[in-house]
Amino acid sequence: MSDLSSNAALFAPRSGPLARAVDWIIRHPRMFVFLLVLPITLWLGIVYIGALIALLIQSFFSIDEFSGxxxxxxxLKTYGELLRPYNLDIILRTVAMAASVTIAAAILAFPIAYFAARYAKGKWKALFYVGVMLPLWSSYLVKVYAWKLVLAKEGILNWIFAKLHLTWLLDGFLSLPVIGGNSLSVSYIGTFLVFLYIWLPYMIIPVQAALERVSKDLTEAASDLGATPRQNFRMVLLPLALPGVVAGSIFTFSLTLGDYIVPQIVGNSRLFIGQAVYTQQGTAGNIPLAAAFTVVPIVIMGIYLWGARKMGAFDAL
Known part of the structure; x- marks a missing residue:
């Protein structure tokens, strides 16, 4: 009886409009949840989505060529400018870089994630997570500038190639058209390496999470049925881990697509989408064209996310 009386006293209506409103909210869980998510919903709806709508509207304006x-x-004049060879080259260059970084990250991440999911136990798994996440704990700019020094002509990488008498190999890579340059720090190869290093953890973690959910009994059963290791990987392991690979590619592809700091510091004078937006908005003052450039990755990622959702990638996020 004492418990019942104490509970009745606890949930008894209190006096005052504010107290009664609080009591009513507590007694209605759905309203309580709604009020909890209301601030972040307003933030996303007004600040984020509102900014995107304003950006989209700006892209349908144009700039007077004489007065500026x-x-x-x-x-649609501004969108027509995106199809000019110079601007179209920027878009294709950025998409090609994002795709190549994503593919390379998936190739490197898969064996690392597989080892962590299958063989790392206890403290070794904790060490794996620390090793993967450790690069993310340092400053983004510090990492990029550190790589700038590593890839420079007087950097440690060139010194290692010289000590191994492999300078001819490095010079051969740098002499390749389009991707080469005077040194790794001013070439697409260097830009690719920096992108790959920075975004690789975002690929490893989703792939490792997907592989954790693949039962070891499935691969063993396939081996018992006569599947070779290659067939086991191609027909069992890879299809089941593919949602994790696609989930990781969402991060690596989108982050590379919109980045402008890495190609600004490590790379040559050819622009990427992020640099084009910065140049058009800041130096040229062409706000409509800058807005149109920002719509491009939004559309590309919208299509990409739709395809990723069809492949069940969001289940591995």
């Missing part, structure tokens, strides 16, 4: 003033009239 933005003409606030809806037109």
């Amino acid at each position: 003033v933005v003409v606030h009239e809806f037109t």
Whole structure:
């Protein structure tokens, strides 16, 4: 009886409009949850989505070629400028870099994630997580500038190639058209290496999580039925781990697609989408074209996320 009386006293209506409102919210869990998510919903709806809508509207304006003033009239002229060879080259270059980084990250991440999922136990698994996450604990700019020094002509990488008498091999890579340059720090090869290093942890973790959910009994059963290791990987392991690979590719692809700091510090004078947005918005003052450039990765990622959802990638996030 004492418990019942104490519970009744606890949930008894209190006086005052504020107290009664609190009591009513507590007695209605759905309203309580709604009020909890309301602030973040307003933030996303007003600040984030509102900014995207404003950006989209700006992309339908144009700029007067003589006065440099933005003409606030809806037109597709700015999007037509994206199809000019110079701007189209920027888009294709960025997408090619993002795709190559994503593919290379998946190739490197899979064996690392497989070892962690199958063989790392206890403290070794904890050490694995620390090793993967450790690069993320340092400053983004510090890592990029550190790689700038490593890849420079006077950097440690060139010194190692010289000590191994493999300078001819490095010079051969740098002499390749398009991707080469005077040194690794001013070439697409160097930009690719820095992107790969920075975003690789974002691929390893989802792949490792997907492989954790693949039962070892399935691969053993396939081996018992006569499957070779290659067939086991191609027909059992890879299809089951593919959602994790796609989930990791969402991070690596999107982050590479929108980055402008890495190609600004490590790379040559050819622009990527992020640099084009910065240049058009800051130096040229062409806000509509900068907005149109930012719509490009949004559309690409929208299509990419739709395909990833069809493959069940969100289950591995």
